[in-house]
Amino acid sequence: MVDQLASVNRAPLAQSGSDVPRRPLAARRRGKTARKYAHLWFVLPGLLFFCLFMIYPAISGFAISLTAWTGVGNDFHFIGLQNFVTALTSWPLYRAAWHNLIMFVAILIFQHTVGLFIAVQLNAKPRFMEVYRTILFLPVIISLVSTGFIWTLMLSPNIGVINPLLQSMGLGFLAHSWLSDPHLALPTVIAVQCWNVLGWAIIIYLAGLQSIPEELVQAAEMDGANGWQRFWRVVFPLLSPSFTSLTVLTFIGQFRVFDIVYVLTGPIGSPNFETDVLGTLIYRSAFGGSSMSSNDVRMSYAIAIALIVFVAMAVVSTILIRVLRRREIDA
């Protein structure tokens, strides 16, 4: 009997009208269910990891943001949504977000112009192309903290090399206190970031360019299209996936930025908050501007700001992806 059942279970699914014995219905249903959801077993470890290190901290953070916890001690008395109301009605939040927006737009334009231009040149496979690509990607590999320290030293009007270099080239009128001048500090931070992220734009666009079938470009050439027309009417539309990826990554990166700004201009976004971004605002609220101002920390308030930023970024990212996906063309 057991052998008969075993042989029935091992039998293939029967087709209607055939002589092959069919497995019992319950066994067939279990098998079908198991096959349908088998992939979940492979997803489970990652899902557990995601829940433990992303979902659980987010829920805990939200719970803490409803209290008046400073970050030290165990005074968690409930204050409801007061932290969120305070954050949404405070000028520093919007000022910081505005700076993030400026940085995003400026760096995005830079990446989609300079980055694309260089990628197109490299795609033509000039001599020493691999060397150029490596050199251009090097700033991406350097940590943001190291980048900030290097540029802080180079830009210093007292011990830096930028101003003496400009003076030696007869461009002394361009020498400035780059990180102290309220009009120049933010553009300087943007310039440093452009230097750091250019390599990403080149690599992403280069990958996109190399996936475009050459026949399409050749066909356009045979039809009489000049260089600019071939690029604008054929190549650029096919780079839409790269455009989307770069735009969304830049948006997330620029609204999350913290370390490079902190190193370049300090915890209070010097001078006079002209370079204050959401990251430094959150850090300052959570830990104070220095060890001597640690009595002024408000960890729960900082978490509220972080959650507001998270939700806003999630909404905007979703809209960005949907809008940009519509213009993508399958090659």
Added chain:
Amino acid sequence: MKHFLTKALLVGALLASTASFSFADDKVVLTMWHGHPEWKGAVDKIIAKYEEENPNVEIQLEEIPGQDLTARLNTALAAGEAPDLFALQLGPTVGAAGAAGQILDLTGKVDISGLTQAAQDASNYQGHVWSVPTFGSYTVGLYYQNKIFADNGIKPPTNETEFMAVCKALQAKGVTPMIAPAQDGIIPAFLYMMMASSVLKADGFADLRTGKRKLTDPDVVKAAQYLQDIYPCFEDGSLGTAYVEGKALFSLGRGAMLEGGSADYAGFVQTNPKIDVGVVPFPAVDGGMPATVTGMQDTFSVNSKTAHPAEAIKFIQWLIGKEAAQMVVDSITLSNTVGIAPSNNPVMSQMITASKSNDVRVWYEFPETGDVFAAVQQNAQALFLKQMTPEEFSAKLQAAVKPSAAK
């Protein structure tokens, strides 16, 4: 032969691991976080002295830049992973950690009777000794380069008028009058404390804490005006100059004056062993008295979860004893231990002399004025850039004062 060698190696490894395990069992290891990487050499020597006298104790010191210490320490405390010994900001922070049971109550366990009255007062928060100022205290005044002043025939200023005159004279000769790294707002905050203290003095500061005096009083607003007026005397790019860079610039003689503390001198010497400086109280608002401010350096607490509370408390007791205090005053900063004076440090002797005229406790050690420091940090640059008037600046600082009832 091969089998014999393999067995011998295995037995040897087993014996070595057993020996190290039993050795580790005997030795007490205390972890310690400190916020002055520039003092590491000096602190290592102090610790080595203790370990020499207590061979069963090993102290693992980690130096963390002050700007990052609060973030790491608060996070570690919340996670229950703080070291055995660490320094917390005096005032509400220590009180909150004590109330939460995160630090041991050292009342009656550490004998602080050998400390100065100011240090004993600082150790006591709401009737408990939660922390003890172990690495002495620091007094903040005005450092000046002896050679630059001598070469230009100038004397250290005592008031605002003299300071501005010195500033103009030095600028005319191409010398940067004052190094003031203002990027994080710390130096401007200390400058304001001394300028306002030159008007208030110790009694007036006590009245500020009880609400009898205000930072918006006309005579105190002059301190804010003074702070705004001296901005042109700072080095190029001061608003973007980090604290560490500023100290290095002064050490290398790139500026004539620097507002600094006794605790900074060790760092100057580390950068430039040939540095030749003098110290005076910071020049007063006209009509006031030149002032210094003094704070407790590194008030250490003991983690309530430490596995070695007795050893940790013993180490703290030793640190405020005469032997350690003498090492501190000779290599790092001023001492809180009564009867300890610098044995071979003329600059520290000058700092002690400077503090005898009009010394006020640093404002951030008091709950009533603890937030004023952060308020200065965040508004000083607007004052320098004339985007805020001295009156508006003073009003913002007064809004951060939380007066307590008069005693």
